[in-house]
Amino acid sequence: MKSPFTDGEADLRKEERTMEFRKEPFTVWYQFYVCRETGEQFTTDQLDEVNLSQVYNQYRVKYGIPFPDEIKGLREQYGLPATKMSELLGLGINVYRNYEAGEVPSVSNGRLIQMIKDPKEFKALIQYSKNEFETDELVKINRKIDAALEGYDELQRFYEEMMLGERRPNIFNGYKVPNLEKINSLVLFFAKQVEPFKTKMNKLLFYADFLHFKCTGFSISGLRYQAIQKGPVPKNYDWIFDTVLNKKLISITLHDFGNYMGEQFVATGWEVFNNDLFAETELKAMQAVANYFKPDNVNQIVNKSHSENAWQDNVEDFNIISYNYAFDLKYPQTN
Numbered sequence: 463m464k465s466p467f468t469d470g471e472a473d474l475r476k477e478e479r480t481m482e483f484r485k486e487p488f489t490v491w492y493q494f495y496v497c498r499e500t501g502e503q504f505t506t507d508q509l510d511e512v513n514l515s516q517v518y519n520q521y522r523v524k525y526g527i528p529f530p531d532e533i534k535g536l537r538e539q540y541g542l543p544a545t546k547m548s549e550l551l552g553l554g555i556n557v558y559r560n561y562e563a564g565e566v567p568s569v570s571n572g573r574l575i576q577m578i579k580d581p582k583e584f585k586a587l588i589q590y591s592k593n594e595f596e597t598d599e600l601v602k603i604n605r606k607i608d609a610a611l612e613g614y615d616e617l618q619r620f621y622e623e624m625m626l627g628e629r630r631p632n633i634f635n636g637y638k639v640p641n642l643e644k645i646n647s648l649v650l651f652f653a654k655q656v657e658p659f660k661t662k663m664n665k666l667l668f669y670a671d672f673l674h675f676k677c678t679g680f681s682i683s684g685l686r687y688q689a690i691q692k693g694p695v696p697k698n699y700d701w702i703f704d705t706v707l708n709k710k711l712i713s714i715t716l717h718d719f720g721n722y723m724g725e726q727f728v729a730t731g732w733e734v735f736n737n738d739l740f741a742e743t744e745l746k747a748m749q750a751v752a753n754y755f756k757p758d759n760v761n762q763i764v765n766k767s768h769s770e771n772a773w774q775d776n777v778e779d780f781n782i783i784s785y786n787y788a789f790d791l792k793y794p795q796t797n
C-alpha cells in the first residue's frame with residue numbers, strides 16, 4: 463500500500479480497539495495502515511467498512527437482529543417487494559430496502575422480522591393485513607406461504623443444523639447462515655478450478671472463507687472450521703462432500719500412492735454452477751485462492767495452513783476456529 467503522506471510504502475497493522483454504536487462499546491480488531499517514513503496512521507474505505515462491520519455484527523448477535531442476507535432472503539421467500547414488506551411491518555416505505563442494504567434495524571424491528579421467518583407467523587400477519595391486498599395478489603402470497611410450510615422439514619432442518627452448526631450468524635460461522643446450496647457450489651468451484659485432493663480441498667475452503675472475512679467481515683459459506691492435525695477443515699467435511707457427490711456435481715478419482723489412496727475432486731456438474739449465488743467480493747476471493755494455491759501440492763498447502771495462528775492456537779484441543787483469526791491470515795500473499 464502506498465502512503466498518502468509520502469507516496470512511499472505503508473504496512474497493514476491491527477490492534478484491539480473499542481468502538482461505540484448506539485451508545486454501547488464493542489471491542490474490535492481495528493485495521494489500519496502505518497506510513498513507514500512518518501509513522502502516521504491512515505485507513506481506506508475498505509478497512510473502514512470492515513472495522514464497522516465488526517461492530518454491527520456484534521450488535522446484531524447481542525440483540526438477535528437478523529443480518530442483511532436473512533432479511534433479503536425472507537422477502538424473496540414470500541415473493542414480495544421491499545416496499546410491501548415495509549408496509550406490512552408498519553415501517554417507512556424504504557426502510558426494509560435499507561435493512562437489506564446493511565442498515566442495522568432497531569431491536570424491536572429486528573425481532574419483528576425474526577418472528578415472521580416462521581411461515582405460520584407470516585400467514586397470520588397477512589391475514590390481519592388482507593384488506594391491503596388485491597384478491598389475486600393475496601392468492602399469490604398465500605401460495606408462497608403454503609409452499610414454504612409444505613417445504614419445511616423439521617427433521618431435515620435439525621439434521622443440517624447438527625452437521626453445519628446453528629442457523630444463527632456468529633463469529634464461528636463468519637456471521638453467515640450456513641447455506642448448503644452455496645456450500646455445494648463452493649466445492650464445485652474449486653473442483654473445477656483446481657481439481658484438488660480432499661485434504662487440499664479442505665484448505666481451499668478455509669482460505670476462501672477466511673480471506674473473504676478478512677476483506678469484508680463476513681464468510682462466504684457460513685461453514686465452521688475445526689483445527690485438526692492436517693490443518694483447518696470444515697466441521698463434518700465428509701458429510702458435506704457426500705452431499706455434493708450425491709447431487710452429481712463432482713466425482714472422485716482414486717489414486718494409489720502405495721500406503722494410502724488419494725481422493726481427487728473433479729467437477730462433473732459445472733453447467734449448473736450459478737454465479738448469482740455469490741457476491742462479487744466472494745467470487746473475487748474464491749478466484750484469488752484458486753489462483754494462489756493451484757500450484758501447491760498437498761504438503762505445501764498443509765504446511766502453509768500450519769503457519770496460521772488459526773491452526774496453531776486451536777489444534778491442541780481441536781477447537782472450532784473463530785473467524786477473528788482471519789485478521790492474522792498469512793496466505794494468500796498478494797502484492
